[in-house]
Amino acid sequence: xxxxxxxxxxxxQKILLVILVxxxxxSLRSRYFLTFQNITNIFLAISFEGMIAIGMAILIIxxxxxxxxxxxxxxxxxxxxxxxxxxxxxxxAAGIAGGAAVGLLNGLLxxxxxxxxxxxxxxxxxxxxxxxxxxxxxxxxxGTNRSFTIISQTxxxxxxxPVYVFIVLALLFAMVLNRxxxxxxxxAVGGNATASKLFGxxxxxxxxxxxxxxxxxxxxxxxxxxxxxxxxxxxxxxxSNVFVITxxxxxxxxxxxxxxxxxxxxxxxxxxGIMNNAMVIMKISPFVQEIIRGLLLIVIIIIDAISIEKxxxx
Amino acid sequence: MKKARxxxxxxxKEQTQVIILIAFVxxxxxISPEFxxxxxxxxxxxxxxxxxxxxxxxxIVVIxxxxxxxxxxxxxxxxxxxxxxxxxxxxxxxxxxxxxxxxxxxxxxFIVTKYRVNSIIATLGSLSLFSGIALLITNGAIIAGRxxxxxxxxxxxxxxxxxxxxxxxFIVAIIFHIILSRTALGRKMKYVGTNTVAAEIAGVRxxxxxxVAFVISSLSxxxxxxxxxxxxxxxxxxxxxxxxxxxxxxxxxxxxxxxxGKGSIFKTIIGVLLLATIINLLTLYNFPFxxxxxxxxxxxxxxxxxxxxxxxx
Numbered sequence: 001x002x003x004x005x006x007x008x009x010x011x012x013q014k015i016l017l018v019i020l021v022x023x024x025x026x027s028l029r030s031r032y033f034l035t036f037q038n039i040t041n042i043f044l045a046i047s048f049e050g051m052i053a054i055g056m057a058i059l060i061i062x063x064x065x066x067x068x069x070x071x072x073x074x075x076x077x078x079x080x081x082x083x084x085x086x087x088x089x090x091x092x093a094a095g096i097a098g099g100a101a102v103g104l105l106n107g108l109l110x111x112x113x114x115x116x117x118x119x120x121x122x123x124x125x126x127x128x129x130x131x132x133x134x135x136x137x138x139x140x141x142x143g144t145n146r147s148f149t150i151i152s153q154t155x156x157x158x159x160x161x162p163v164y165v166f167i168v169l170a171l172l173f174a175m176v177l178n179r180x181x182x183x184x185x186x187x188a189v190g191g192n193a194t195a196s197k198l199f200g201x202x203x204x205x206x207x208x209x210x211x212x213x214x215x216x217x218x219x220x221x222x223x224x225x226x227x228x229x230x231x232x233x234x235x236x237x238x239x240s241n242v243f244v245i246t247x248x249x250x251x252x253x254x255x256x257x258x259x260x261x262x263x264x265x266x267x268x269x270x271x272x273g274i275m276n277n278a279m280v281i282m283k284i285s286p287f288v289q290e291i292i293r294g295l296l297l298i299v300i301i302i303i304d305a306i307s308i309e310k311x312x313x314x
Numbered sequence: 315m316k317k318a319r320x321x322x323x324x325x326x327k328e329q330t331q332v333i334i335l336i337a338f339v340x341x342x343x344x345i346s347p348e349f350x351x352x353x354x355x356x357x358x359x360x361x362x363x364x365x366x367x368x369x370x371x372x373x374i375v376v377i378x379x380x381x382x383x384x385x386x387x388x389x390x391x392x393x394x395x396x397x398x399x400x401x402x403x404x405x406x407x408x409x410x411x412x413x414x415x416x417x418x419x420x421x422x423x424f425i426v427t428k429y430r431v432n433s434i435i436a437t438l439g440s441l442s443l444f445s446g447i448a449l450l451i452t453n454g455a456i457i458a459g460r461x462x463x464x465x466x467x468x469x470x471x472x473x474x475x476x477x478x479x480x481x482x483x484f485i486v487a488i489i490f491h492i493i494l495s496r497t498a499l500g501r502k503m504k505y506v507g508t509n510t511v512a513a514e515i516a517g518v519r520x521x522x523x524x525x526v527a528f529v530i531s532s533l534s535x536x537x538x539x540x541x542x543x544x545x546x547x548x549x550x551x552x553x554x555x556x557x558x559x560x561x562x563x564x565x566x567x568x569x570x571x572x573x574x575g576k577g578s579i580f581k582t583i584i585g586v587l588l589l590a591t592i593i594n595l596l597t598l599y600n601f602p603f604x605x606x607x608x609x610x611x612x613x614x615x616x617x618x619x620x621x622x623x624x625x626x627x
Contacts, residue, residue, distance in 0.1 A: 067434075067438075109615065109619075113619055113623075114622060115618050115622050116573075116622075119614075120615060120618060122434075122559075122562070123611050123612075123614035124615065126607055126610050126611035126614060127608055127611020127612060127614075127615070129607050129611075130605065130607025130608030130609070130611055131604075132604075133603065133607060134602060137602065137604075241438070242439070245438075255435075286449075287447075287449035287450040287453075288446065288450060290445060291442075291443055291446030291447055292446075294439045294440060294443030294446060295439070295443055296439075297439035297442065298425055298439035298440065298443070301429075301431045301432070301435050301436055301439065302429045302431060304431075305429040305431040
């Protein structure tokens, strides 16, 4: 009896096991890996796209997807740099509001006009990239308000703020999904939109909220990123959509929708973060890293497809 | 008489994009003296051949209900392979990129069809994969081939005053048009794109058809690479960045439905010209490069809106 339980737990927590095994291997290989500084670095590196992954998890659970997150993150960081002369709060608010507005636009296009989200967000991705390049005149722009970096460089207990923001948001939205009516609606709509509508759930409104949320989080990630070095450019976030979608699928959330938890996305992000860190420690060329990331996305999506297929015939 | 008029109106409705294109060209010619020069028109045609050939291949994939986002990085990769080999032998510089193109098409097609995964996300993965390989080959450097050989004939030669690569686009378009409209393969592609399940029940091997579509897409990237390398005799690992969006934009604004099943090469060529005309005018009036991206994004979204509306009727 005990053995089957252990196996169930192992299957359920397979990502955590992989993280553990990888962690042990890396700490044996490199003395640097298990230092406080390195672990903090890993968390800091994943915290920005991690925030977006929280939104992507919710969006995929509700049955949609957003390819524009990288451009929206760049948009948020550019707004943060452009508006900081009016004060830190103005920079932060502009970045977040700008991101949320694009998210809302995506949501309205998808729900009101009933367009496929993957195609619409492909369009907004190209569009927002253009907007960002227009705002920066295709250069890297530097912030003028020197104190703006306090939002990302401040450390509590030697851990920088973005890490806390990421963890707090993850906990918050894990609770929202588990405990609130909104969370229940998200699962219901993702599981069966037609049935949810019959039960009186406002499907369009739930989906629009999810799109706005991921826009909000992408904007926030952009703001925090701008706070790191107080610069912004159109080249920010070029591969963020690949990273975030890979992380969410890696964590075990299926593109089929209706199922998944925030913790899974966090685990996926963490695993990708450790992998990136490992590749740097092992001095693997950034070009090879890109190849590995591409292959990983392909493998993950194949595994997801196989498990969806299996579920159908069970 | 009435009947003739309604047929005419129906035909006109089908050809909205052609009318828009003609209107654009007429209006732009009236407002801009630089636009209406014959030099500018030839320039415009020269600029569209590479993206035109890629878009023709993309049309085939879109008609089967998929999308190939890897074309940009495949373009960069094949360009590097071609120039690296061309440094030794012109023949290898032509043949090997085309052979690699077939292999890449089979790879993409296999992943998408074997496991029935979403083609956009799968090819987003191969975009990253192939761009990594392209960067790795030369460590990010730009490379140059040998100039002054027959290798430049496609890109630099002219026949009757028209650049040879314009003919290449023309020939590719005609071949693809014939495949789509006159062959069993083309008919099957449309069936698969319209309704995969029904097509399979009717005995069409949808997986094989889609794989062929991906091979055709990569192969047309290979042809586009030949045009490019022949003209420039250089290659860089980032040449093709963004080509996937140009191609998707051209296909979609031409009027081919992203939902699959409907579309034509003719429409795509009109889409390519429409996009090129707009970008040409933006360049003539010194609009920053960023506006191209904004316009493309707006065009993609508008075209999707129009397409979805039309299908609902």
